Amino acid sequence: xxxxxxxxxxxxxxxxxxxxxxxxxxxxxxxxxxxxxxxxxxxxxxxxxxxxxxxxxxxxxxxxxxxxxxxxxxxxxxxxxxxxxxxxxxxxxxxxxxxxxxxxxxxxxxxxxxxxxxxxxxxxxxxxxxxxxxxxxxxxxxxxxxxxxxxxxxxxxxxxxx
Amino acid sequence: xxxxxxxxxxxxxxxxxxxxxxxxxxxxxxxxxxxxxxxxxxxxxxxxxxxxxxxxxxxxxxxxxxxxxxxxxxxxxxxxxxxxxxxxxxxxxxxxxxxxxxxxxxxxxxxxxxxxxxxxxxxxxxxxxxxxxxxxxxxxxxxxxxxxxxxxxxxxxxxxxx
Numbered sequence: 001x002x003x004x005x006x007x008x009x010x011x012x013x014x015x016x017x018x019x020x021x022x023x024x025x026x027x028x029x030x031x032x033x034x035x036x037x038x039x040x041x042x043x044x045x046x047x048x049x050x051x052x053x054x055x056x057x058x059x060x061x062x063x064x065x066x067x068x069x070x071x072x073x074x075x076x077x078x079x080x081x082x083x084x085x086x087x088x089x090x091x092x093x094x095x096x097x098x099x100x101x102x103x104x105x106x107x108x109x110x111x112x113x114x115x116x117x118x119x120x121x122x123x124x125x126x127x128x129x130x131x132x133x134x135x136x137x138x139x140x141x142x143x144x145x146x147x148x149x150x151x152x153x154x155x156x157x158x159x160x161x162x
Numbered sequence: 163x164x165x166x167x168x169x170x171x172x173x174x175x176x177x178x179x180x181x182x183x184x185x186x187x188x189x190x191x192x193x194x195x196x197x198x199x200x201x202x203x204x205x206x207x208x209x210x211x212x213x214x215x216x217x218x219x220x221x222x223x224x225x226x227x228x229x230x231x232x233x234x235x236x237x238x239x240x241x242x243x244x245x246x247x248x249x250x251x252x253x254x255x256x257x258x259x260x261x262x263x264x265x266x267x268x269x270x271x272x273x274x275x276x277x278x279x280x281x282x283x284x285x286x287x288x289x290x291x292x293x294x295x296x297x298x299x300x301x302x303x304x305x306x307x308x309x310x311x312x313x314x315x316x317x318x319x320x321x322x323x324x
Contacts, residue, residue, distance in 0.1 A: 024193035031186035
């Protein structure tokens with residue numbers, strides 16, 4: 001297996017195509033990961049959730065990470081990691097246009113991840129479900145691609161050392 | 163879709179069966195996510211990597227998160243989130259037995275994730291690949307399960323509010 005870095009353009013293409021991955025947030029240096037649905041546009045990833053632990057943590061600390069991948073086989077895959085900043089898009093006059101735009105982007109996609117994970121939080125806050133739309137402003141995007149070859153695997157190398 | 167919490171036993175069964183997921187670490191409250199291979203045993207997840215950003219970050223801050231899931235369809239899935247503490251198992255007399263045990267666990271499994279992601283770091287540190295074995299001591303395990311039904315999705319509910 002041969003591993004190489006993906007270009008910025010290739011990383012963005014994966015994000016645009018995948019639309020689902022994992023969101024990492026952190027509070028007092030404790031990381032927390034949840035599955036997330038997103039729509040990529042320019043330097044932004046638009047996301048949706050209801051109020052819950054991840055939203056509370058991101059309000060307290062806007063530093064976030066999103067990881068997404070495409071796995072074809074054990075030696076043919078791509079993985080992209082984004083670090084960025086959380087910005088909530090509240091339901092007010094200032095954010096009306098960007099919220100409408102985000103909702104139009106969501107509605108063009110199959111929103112099953114978004115619905116799935118929001119559902120639980122809605123259940124927990126059954127009396128007061130509060131939909132939150134937010135944006136992750138991407139600061140750094142890196143990606144790795146694996147392609148098959150006849151070479152030695154990392155495990156082979158490591159096992160020789162053990 | 164109906165969402166319910168998984169029992170601790172069900173969460174552990176998923177971890178034992180899956181063996182691959184995502185590891186989250188954090189430095190100065192910046193989260194970082196990478197794919198990870200693990201072997202679950204008792205309250206421990208045994209993992210393998212070579213020295214790189216995630217190991218450096220976990221040495222500085224041992225608070226970590228591991229997320230794993232089984233997705234059958236848009237309305238039938240399970241997702242488990244573990245928070246825990248990183249402990250490195252260095253190559254010394256004190257850790258010899260536990261390292262041997264971990265390696266025997268790794269060798270019983272298909273180690274492709276482990277090999278795949280370690281490969282890149284070995285490539286980057288080509289002159290000095292340093293295999294690191296570590297354990298995540300699980301502190302909290304939670305899981306959610308979705309099952310199909312004819313109910314309204316969270317997206318439906320949210321869209322009525324927008």
